[in-house]
Amino acid sequence: MDKFLNSVHLDPDKCKGCINCIKRCPTGAIRVRNGKAVITKEKCIDCGECIRICQNHAKMPTYDPLSTMNDYKYKIALPAPSLYGQFNNLEDSNIVLTALKLMGFDDVYEVGAAAEIVSEMSRKYVMEHKEQWPIVSTACPSVVKLIRVRFPNLIDHLLPIQAPVELAASLARKKAIEETGLPSEDIGIFFISPCPAKVSACKNPFGIDKCDVDAVLAVKDVYPRLLSFMKVAALEPEDLSHAGRIGVGWGSSGGEAGGLLSDIYLAADGIENVIRVLEDLEDQKFTNLEFIELNACSGGCVGGVLNVENPYVAKAKLKKLRKYMPVAGSHMRHEDMALWTRKVEYEPVFKLGENMAESIRLMSRVDEIAKKFPGIDCGSCGAPSCRALAEDIVRGVASESDCIHILREYIHKITGEMSMLDKRNNGEEGEGK
Amino acid sequence: MSDTITLKYDVSTDDFTRAGEASSDVKRKLKNMNVNPEAVRKVAIAMYEGEINMVIHANGGVITVTIDPDCITMILADKGPGIPDIAKAMQAGYSTAPDNVRDLGFGAGMGLPNMKKYSDDMKIETELGVGTTVTMKVFLAA
Numbered sequence: 347m348d349k350f351l352n353s354v355h356l357d358p359d360k361c362k363g364c365i366n367c368i369k370r371c372p373t374g375a376i377r378v379r380n381g382k383a384v385i386t387k388e389k390c391i392d393c394g395e396c397i398r399i400c401q402n403h404a405k406m407p408t409y410d411p412l413s414t415m416n417d418y419k420y421k422i423a424l425p426a427p428s429l430y431g432q433f434n435n436l437e438d439s440n441i442v443l444t445a446l447k448l449m450g451f452d453d454v455y456e457v458g459a460a461a462e463i464v465s466e467m468s469r470k471y472v473m474e475h476k477e478q479w480p481i482v483s484t485a486c487p488s489v490v491k492l493i494r495v496r497f498p499n500l501i502d503h504l505l506p507i508q509a510p511v512e513l514a515a516s517l518a519r520k521k522a523i524e525e526t527g528l529p530s531e532d533i534g535i536f537f538i539s540p541c542p543a544k545v546s547a548c549k550n551p552f553g554i555d556k557c558d559v560d561a562v563l564a565v566k567d568v569y570p571r572l573l574s575f576m577k578v579a580a581l582e583p584e585d586l587s588h589a590g591r592i593g594v595g596w597g598s599s600g601g602e603a604g605g606l607l608s609d610i611y612l613a614a615d616g617i618e619n620v621i622r623v624l625e626d627l628e629d630q631k632f633t634n635l636e637f638i639e640l641n642a643c644s645g646g647c648v649g650g651v652l653n654v655e656n657p658y659v660a661k662a663k664l665k666k667l668r669k670y671m672p673v674a675g676s677h678m679r680h681e682d683m684a685l686w687t688r689k690v691e692y693e694p695v696f697k698l699g700e701n702m703a704e705s706i707r708l709m710s711r712v713d714e715i716a717k718k719f720p721g722i723d724c725g726s727c728g729a730p731s732c733r734a735l736a737e738d739i740v741r742g743v744a745s746e747s748d749c750i751h752i753l754r755e756y757i758h759k760i761t762g763e764m765s766m767l768d769k770r771n772n773g774e775e776g777e778g779k
Numbered sequence: 780m781s782d783t784i785t786l787k788y789d790v791s792t793d794d795f796t797r798a799g800e801a802s803s804d805v806k807r808k809l810k811n812m813n814v815n816p817e818a819v820r821k822v823a824i825a826m827y828e829g830e831i832n833m834v835i836h837a838n839g840g841v842i843t844v845t846i847d848p849d850c851i852t853m854i855l856a857d858k859g860p861g862i863p864d865i866a867k868a869m870q871a872g873y874s875t876a877p878d879n880v881r882d883l884g885f886g887a888g889m890g891l892p893n894m895k896k897y898s899d900d901m902k903i904e905t906e907l908g909v910g911t912t913v914t915m916k917v918f919l920a921a
Contacts, residue, residue, distance in 0.1 A: 498816040701848075709784055
């Protein structure tokens with residue numbers, strides 16, 4: 347399996363080779379080469395910033411089409427809590443769940459319900475592992491990838507518990523097999539996702555050996571289909587919901603941390619903010635926290651690019667929906683083992699050189715080359731900054747003439763020499779024959 | 780081509796929010812240089828504490844970092860007031876930080892003790908009225 351899988355792909359016909367995504371990428375993973383944006387897979391953390399900023403809609407999130415539903419005999423929908431925040435005037439989550447069944451799913455299993463089980467397990471884990479404080483959430487695959495490639499010192503702080511969707515999928519599959527007696531390959535588990543990062547995480551999981559999700563559908567694809575069934579569903583909603591206030595709260599930033607029922611936490615959202623928190627945590631600039639919740643998307647999962655509604659409006663809707671819900675509808679049973687079975691490893695994808703001596707030599711070369719550039723980070727060379735271009739040159743994937751300022755100086759020099767030659771040939775310099 | 784790289788930083792006091800920029804830059808570079816993460820952490824923390832000290836007590840100064848495959852050396856030189864009693868300054872909890880700095884959450888008195896804890900070798904040379912130079916080394920496993 348490809349170690350580095352991402353969930354963003356380019357429609358080259360729409361890409362104009364502008365500088366917006368290269369400047370926005372938090373890990374500097376994108377370059378423009380031959381007029382098209384190219385992502386270095388190892389450096390991409392699936393944060394979705396390039397998708398958000400692309401004005402030409404060339405950067406597209408990867409996810410499965412609704413037609414994948416036809417590949418399975420028995421279909422189970424796993425709605426993310428974000429889904430509830432997309433609708434106006436939703437007073438009962440059972441309406442959405444009933445509509446999902448009307449849409450063609452045979453059963454539903456709320457990710458929020460599994461989230462409550464994860465919260466219960468996390469409460470226990472945090473209390474029993476003070477030596478790991480502050481413990482960092484691992485539900486956001488983008489954050490985990492970021493830590494793996496840039497913050498290896500924090501790997502030991504990661505919460506080694508499955509993300510809610512992973513637990514939901516394995517519980518849903520077990521339940522379906524028990525109830526229908528069908529073989530596993532006939533059962534399709536569909537995550538209705540707010541974000542493409544979960545696509546990578548389901549196909550290429552970390553912490554566990556296999557993810558039970560068969561396909562990841564986008565909230566924005568499911569939403570319009572659901573709308574047409576909502577009115578009918580509202581007339582006689584089935585009692586399908588098991589997620590309470592805690593589970594549904596996971597869709598917003600602060601929800602996961604809130605589920606720990608402690609006050610000593612920090613919740614940050616938005617990838618740049620997440621990076622700032624991680625840098626400070628690494629430098630030990632704060633130590634008195636038990637738990638840190640990090641979400642790559644602003645607002646939390648409601649801010650994922652596969653959603654329809656504005657994240658902050660969705661947050662407000664979730665708040666309203668949750669107000670009269672029971673605190674939690676799902677509880678941990680003895681056999682729910684959702685701990686990680688595999689360690690997460692450091693991936694030094696940014697290293698320059700194979701060993702330290704080589705790194706020192708190459709870094710000195712980068713410094714020398716960078717001095718030649720104007721330092722204005724214009725992006726015309728296809729790299730996000732002058733220093734990045736210098737590094738690309740040292741890595742052998744770019745050349746100095748990619749810099750249009752250097753090219754311009756060179757042209758001036760040549761035209762200057764040519765006009766001097768011209769003057770001499772026309773006897774204008776007084777030196778004539 | 781020598782196997783050493785030297786980085787030089789001017790630490791100024793004009794903007795307190797910028798205190799820590801030099802150690803951030805060094806940390807960023809070291810992370811991409813095949814230095815083991817534990818050593819990067821030690822350098823980052825030791826240098827950050829030293830940098831903050833320069834800003835709080837000495838009105839800034841110059842930090843020179845030399846990186847070679849065996850050792851990372853940080854020389855923090857300032858023209859500040861000097862340290863009257865080094866032994867006292869090394870005590871955990873003892874601080875001479877002014878009030879405005881304590882209000883910001885600094886001045887816990889752990890600067891020098893932390894610098895000693897996170898570096899493998901530390902030397903302090905100081906002269907009252909002239910300045911202080913702190914030299915710290917973090918050794919790298921072969």
